Amino acid sequence: MKKILLATDGSNSSVEAGRQVRSFLTAFPEAQLLVVYVIAPMAYSFDTGTILPDIERHEREAVEEARESFVQVFADDPRVRFFTSRGVPANVICDLADKEQVDLIVVGSHGKGSVQRALLGSVSQAVVRHATVPVLVVRGQRNNDASAS
Ligand SMILES: Nc1ncnc2c1ncn2[C@@H]1O[C@H](COP(=O)(O)OP(=O)(O)O)[C@@H](O)[C@H]1O
Numbered sequence: 001m002k003k004i005l006l007a008t009d010g011s012n013s014s015v016e017a018g019r020q021v022r023s024f025l026t027a028f029p030e031a032q033l034l035v036v037y038v039i040a041p042m043a044y045s046f047d048t049g050t051i052l053p054d055i056e057r058h059e060r061e062a063v064e065e066a067r068e069s070f071v072q073v074f075a076d077d078p079r080v081r082f083f084t085s086r087g088v089p090a091n092v093i094c095d096l097a098d099k100e101q102v103d104l105i106v107v108g109s110h111g112k113g114s115v116q117r118a119l120l121g122s123v124s125q126a127v128v129r130h131a132t133v134p135v136l137v138v139r140g141q142r143n144n145d146a147s148a149s
């Protein structure tokens with residue numbers, strides 16, 4: 001395994017996914033890891049001009065949260081690169097996996113603040129469905145995500 005893509009949104013599941021990936025990095029010393037947080041487009045039906053600063057602040061906070069949760073897991077491992085991208089998360093993740101020719105995509109089973117408990121979150125579900133490489137879905141700890149099944 002040479003290249004792994006970890007998609008993180010700072011949720012408990014994605015932190016758990018990060019821990020799993022860390023053990024892969026130990027097992028595969030030559031492996032590279034890309035960690036991506038995707039800033040999703042927001043749909044507003046009203047004039048965004050008035051609330052643009054709020055949107056920007058919210059985006060900055062979300063990026064920082066994702067980055068912090070990742071730094072906690074990987075410290076400053078030089079094989080790991082964190083970056084952000086904009087777009088529809090599942091599309092960005094799958095496109096990136098193709099472009100970067102990764103061997104494995106790793107996602108959490110659920111994301112931040114999901115209220116009702118589907119088997120998989122919408123992003124992980126779409127990634128599993130559309131990815132052209134294997135996808136590892138990692139469950140978060142029970143009771144620790146926004147809601148437990
Ligand atoms: N914006 C995002 N950027 C990167 N990865 C994401 C993003 N949103 C979700 N993910 C990945 O998908 C997993 C499942 O999240 P998601 O499908 O959004 O669940 P939910 O519907 O519970 O929010 C997360 O643990 C994370 O690995």
Ligand SMILES: [Mg+2]
Nearest residue numbers: 111112121123
């Ligand atoms: Mg989500």
